[in-house]
Structures are given as structure tokens and as C-alpha cells.
Amino acid sequence: MFETEFMRLALGAGAVVGLLAPAVGFFLVQRRQSLIGDGIGHVAFAGVAAGILLDVAPVLTALVAAVLGGIVIELLRSRGGAAGDQALALVFYTGIALGVVLISVAGALNADLFQYLFGSILTVTRGDLALIAALGAVGIATVVFLYRALAGVAIDEEGARVAGVPIGALNVAVAALAAVTVALSMRVVGILLVAALMVLPVSAASRVAWSMRSSLALSMAIGLGSALSGLTISYYADLPPGGTIVLVAAGVFAVAAFTSVARGRS
Amino acid sequence: MPLAVELARVSFGYRPGQRVLENVDLQLGEGEFVAVAGPNGGGKTTLVRLMLGLERPTQGEALLYGEPAHRFSRRKRLGYLAQRSLVGGDAPVTVREVVSAGRLAVGPLVGPLRRRDRELVSEAIERVGLEEHADAPLRTLSGGMQQRAFIAKALAGEPSLLVLDEPTTGVDAESQESLAGLLDTLHSELGVTIVYVSHEFGAVESFVQRVVLVRRTVVFDGPPHDLPGVWHDPSHVHVRD
Numbered sequence: 001m002f003e004t005e006f007m008r009l010a011l012g013a014g015a016v017v018g019l020l021a022p023a024v025g026f027f028l029v030q031r032r033q034s035l036i037g038d039g040i041g042h043v044a045f046a047g048v049a050a051g052i053l054l055d056v057a058p059v060l061t062a063l064v065a066a067v068l069g070g071i072v073i074e075l076l077r078s079r080g081g082a083a084g085d086q087a088l089a090l091v092f093y094t095g096i097a098l099g100v101v102l103i104s105v106a107g108a109l110n111a112d113l114f115q116y117l118f119g120s121i122l123t124v125t126r127g128d129l130a131l132i133a134a135l136g137a138v139g140i141a142t143v144v145f146l147y148r149a150l151a152g153v154a155i156d157e158e159g160a161r162v163a164g165v166p167i168g169a170l171n172v173a174v175a176a177l178a179a180v181t182v183a184l185s186m187r188v189v190g191i192l193l194v195a196a197l198m199v200l201p202v203s204a205a206s207r208v209a210w211s212m213r214s215s216l217a218l219s220m221a222i223g224l225g226s227a228l229s230g231l232t233i234s235y236y237a238d239l240p241p242g243g244t245i246v247l248v249a250a251g252v253f254a255v256a257a258f259t260s261v262a263r264g265r266s
Numbered sequence: 267m268p269l270a271v272e273l274a275r276v277s278f279g280y281r282p283g284q285r286v287l288e289n290v291d292l293q294l295g296e297g298e299f300v301a302v303a304g305p306n307g308g309g310k311t312t313l314v315r316l317m318l319g320l321e322r323p324t325q326g327e328a329l330l331y332g333e334p335a336h337r338f339s340r341r342k343r344l345g346y347l348a349q350r351s352l353v354g355g356d357a358p359v360t361v362r363e364v365v366s367a368g369r370l371a372v373g374p375l376v377g378p379l380r381r382r383d384r385e386l387v388s389e390a391i392e393r394v395g396l397e398e399h400a401d402a403p404l405r406t407l408s409g410g411m412q413q414r415a416f417i418a419k420a421l422a423g424e425p426s427l428l429v430l431d432e433p434t435t436g437v438d439a440e441s442q443e444s445l446a447g448l449l450d451t452l453h454s455e456l457g458v459t460i461v462y463v464s465h466e467f468g469a470v471e472s473f474v475q476r477v478v479l480v481r482r483t484v485v486f487d488g489p490p491h492d493l494p495g496v497w498h499d500p501s502h503v504h505v506r507d
Contacts, residue, residue: 026357029357030357145376145377146376148366148370148375148376148377148378148379149370149375149376151363151367152366152367152370153370154357155359155363155364155367155419156348156364156367156416156419158320158346158348159345159346159347159348159367159368159416159419159420160367160370160371161320162318162320162341162344162345162346162429163341163342163344163345163346163370163371163372163423163425164341164342164344164371165370165371165375166375202357205357206357206358209357209358210358210360210403211358211359211360211363211401211403212357212358212359212360212363213363214358215357215358
């Protein structure tokens with residue numbers, strides 16, 4: 001497996017995304033915003049379509065669209081209430097509808113689209129890997145840098161707000177991080193499965209961890225393990241890599257949930 | 267006595283035409299221990315949110331230490347235990363992690379905690395009697411112990427004003443008594459101004475200097491022993507007219 005360059009590049013990209021997606025998803029799950037990653041994915045799809053139409057690298061246009069979409073979603077969310085919920089739906093579906101229309105105008109409603117929807121990790125180039133590794137390192141460093149602040153807000157947002165912690169800025173930072181993660185993960189698992197890699201390892205880790213810090217570390221370890229083992233399985237069993245990675249993560253979640261229930265009964 | 271909180275002819279509604287609170291006048295001096303009580307749905311939590319500047323009055327004025335509450339510049343002085351303070355997701359979190367979050371506003375926002383911050387966290391944990399459970403996951407502790415952890419979190423920020431909204435939800439009667447005793451100690455030893463908001467104030471009645479009853483407006487404000495007998499009857503307090 002390691003003798004082929006495309007697999008070495010795929011494993012490198014998978015490792016970065018496997019670590020980054022749960023690290024950012026961790027803070028979304030704590031705020032019960034597990035599906036925000038999915039919403040940002042919808043907006044990123046419009047970005048991909050714009051890139052194809054304008055003949056610009058779709059990953060870059062998706063990155064711009066995802067960051068803008070993520071910040072708009074966060075601002076709408078922070079308004080709260082039913083209207084906020086509907087506003088989120090408006091952003092999600094406008095994103096995907098715009099994407100479909102733009103793709104159609106570009107005449108690209110074909111199999112190429114699949115690589116963005118379901119991932120195409122085996123076509124990752126050295127340049128792609130350099131971009132994924134650089135942005136991934138920045139993303140993980142930001143999570144480490146902001147960890148205590150983000151954890152504090154997750155523990156008690158209202159208490160932190162009263163005491164003057166800059167909640168708005170921290171929430172926008174999380175939204176921007178989530179957007180970068182979605183754009184990078186697009187090549188690995190695809191827009192439709194991005195949220196799974198941000199949420200499943202976190203849900204699994206929280207079943208067996210003993211503290212917030214251990215939960216984050218375990219989430220990242222499960223994400224990394226799922227990405228690498230999913231890729232390996234897909235290589236030998238000739239299965240689609242994105243779907244296999246997510247199924248491995250789902251399997252780990254099932255084992256962790258079972259362990260947690262069994263432990264509770266004993 | 268300098269004032270910590272001042273509400274002057276405050277009215278508030280979440281929608282135009284709605285009146286959750288009407289014409290509320292309330293002054294809380296620095297160093298007081300006050301219970302704010304009233305029926306569920308009577309506007310207690312809204313009153314707290316106005317007091318802390320989380321909402322702005324539709325009419326009237328809300329001041330914190332003499333400044334408009336919504337633009338209060340010294341927020342680090344405030345400790346707030348929100349109704350049902352819970353970790354949003356289901357990640358395990360230890361007592362020490364919860365209490366450390368209390369240093370977020372006063373200590374460094376990013377990077378590791380300094381030694382002094384860590385000492386204050388340990389002191390707050392000891393003060394609420396959870397030192398043996400400091401590294402235990404919160405979800406393994408009783409409701410009363412979890413509430414103590416959140417009180418320690420508020421204390422770790424060294425607040426001048428501590429506001430607790432329904433702190434006894436999900437806490438058994440014995441723990442309510444010991445919580446009230448803990449608050450009395452904090453009040454007398456640290457001189458913290460404490461506002462205890464609850465539909466049921468029996469546990470703190472012997473410790474507070476004033477009881478304020480809220481039912482859309484302030485219907486009683488005075489020492490607990492001056493309360494008309496009927497208000498001591500929980501059924502009267504609970505029923506909303």
C-alpha cells in the first residue's frame with residue numbers, strides 16, 4: 001500500500017483531516033450544534049460550483065464560501081429563537097440550490113461533481129496535501145491556543161457572558177474553524193459526510209472519557225484511527241474511501257456506546 | 267450604603283405590548299444577602315437578566331454599581347449561576363475543569379492558567395467542600411454537589427456580586443439546607459453581595475436580610491419576619507394569578 005504515491009498522499013491528507021475534524025467538531029457538539037458542519041457543507045457546495053463556473057480552484061472558492069457561510073450562520077444562530085432556526089434553514093438550502101444552478105450553468109452536472117460530494121482522497125496531489133497540511137496545522141494550533149476559552153464557554157456560556165468573556169468573537173472563531181475544516185475535509189470524505197467526521201469521533205469519545213481534556217484528545221485519536229484504518233480497508237477491499245472512513249467511525253461509536261452501557265450495568 | 271443594583275421604574279416585555287415586568291423599583295446595597303422569590307412565570311429570571319444587563323428595560327433604568335447595566339464596564343465583578351447551568355453536550359467534565367472556567371474572565375483568556383489562578387481554583391473547590399471530588403467527572407456527582415461545583419466556579423472569579431437563579435432545582439432538601447449555610451458563610455466571610463432567586467426561599471429564609479417577592483412587579487420588599495403569613499405558604503407563592 002505504501003509503495004504507491006497516491007496512497008501515501010491519501011494517508012497524509014486523511015491523517016490531517018482525521019485529527020482536525022473532531023478537534024473542531026468537539027466544540028460544536030458541546031453546544032448541541034452537531035449539524036452546523038452539514039449546513040456549512042451546503043454553502044461550501046455553492047462555492048465549489050462557483051469555482052467550476054469561474055474556472056478557479058474549487059477548494060479555494062469553497063473555502064471562501066464556507067467561511068462566509070459559517071460566520072453568517074453563527075450570527076443568525078446567536079439571534080436565537082424560532083426565527084433563527086428558520087434563518088439557518090434558509091442559508092442551508094439556498095447554498096445547495098445555488099450550487100445546483102451554478103453547476104448546471106457551468107455544464108458540469110456530471111461525475112466530476114461526485115468527488116466533491118463524496119470525496120476523492122485518492123486524487124490528492126502533493127500541492128493539495130501541502131495546502132491541507134498547512135491549513136490543518138493552523139486549525140489545530142488555533143484549537144490548542146483557544147482551548148481553555150472555548151472549553152469555558154462550552155461549560156457555561158451564560159455565566160461567561162455575564163462575566164464579560166468575548167463570547168461573540170469566540171463563537172465566530174469556532175464558525176470560521178468549522179468552515180476551514182469543511183473545506184479541507186471535502187477532498188477526504190466529501191461534503192455530504194463532512195459532519196460525520198466532525199461528530200461521530202466526539203460522540204464515541206464522550207462515552208468513555210473521564211474529563212473534557214481527555215474527551216478532546218480521545219476524539220482526535222478516534223478521528224485519526226478511523227481515517228487511517230478506513231483508507232486501508234478501502235484500499236484492500238476496493239471500497240469508496242470517504243464512506244469507509246465514516247463507517248469505521250460509526251463502528252467505533254457503536255463499540256464505545258456499548259462499552260459505556262455495559263460499564264453502567266456492571 | 268453604596269448600591270450594587272438599582273432598578274428604577276423598570277418595565278419589560280420580550281415582544282411589543284407584552285409586560286413581563288411592570289414598574290419595578292428595587293435597590294440592592296453592596297454586601298446584602300437578598301432572596302428574590304415569586305411564582306414560576308412571575309418574572310424572576312427576567313428581573314435577573316435585566317439586573318445583569320443581559321436585557322435592556324423597555325422603560326425605566328437598570329444600573330449596576332451606578333452604570334447602565336447593559337454597558338457595565340466591570341463585568342469581571344459579576345458571578346452568575348444561571349438556571350440549570352449544564353454542560354451543553356454530553357462530554358465528561360471534571361469539577362476542576364468547571365471551576366477553572368471561572369477564571370476565564372479574570373485570568374488570561376488564552377494559554378494555560380497561571381499558578382495564582384490554579385491556587386484560586388483549588389481554594390474555591392475547598393471552600394465548597396469538593397476537594398475530594400476535584401478530579402471526578404461532574405456527571406458522577408449528586409445534583410447538590412454539581413451545584414456546589416458551579417458555585418465554586420462563580421467564586422473562582424472573585425465576584426463582588428453573586429446571582430444564583432433557581433440554584434436548588436434538582437437538589438434534595440438536605441443539600442438545599444447545606445447550600446444555604448454555604449452561601450451564608452460566603453456572605454459573612456467574603457462580604458459578597460448575594461442575590462438568591464428561587465420560587466422557594468424556605469432554605470435561606472433564616473440567613474437573608476431581605477426578601478423581595480416578584481409577581482410582575484415587586485409585591486413585597488422587607489425582612490423575612492415582616493412577610494405576611496400567607497406568603498410563607500408555598501402554594502400561595504406558586505400560584506400565578
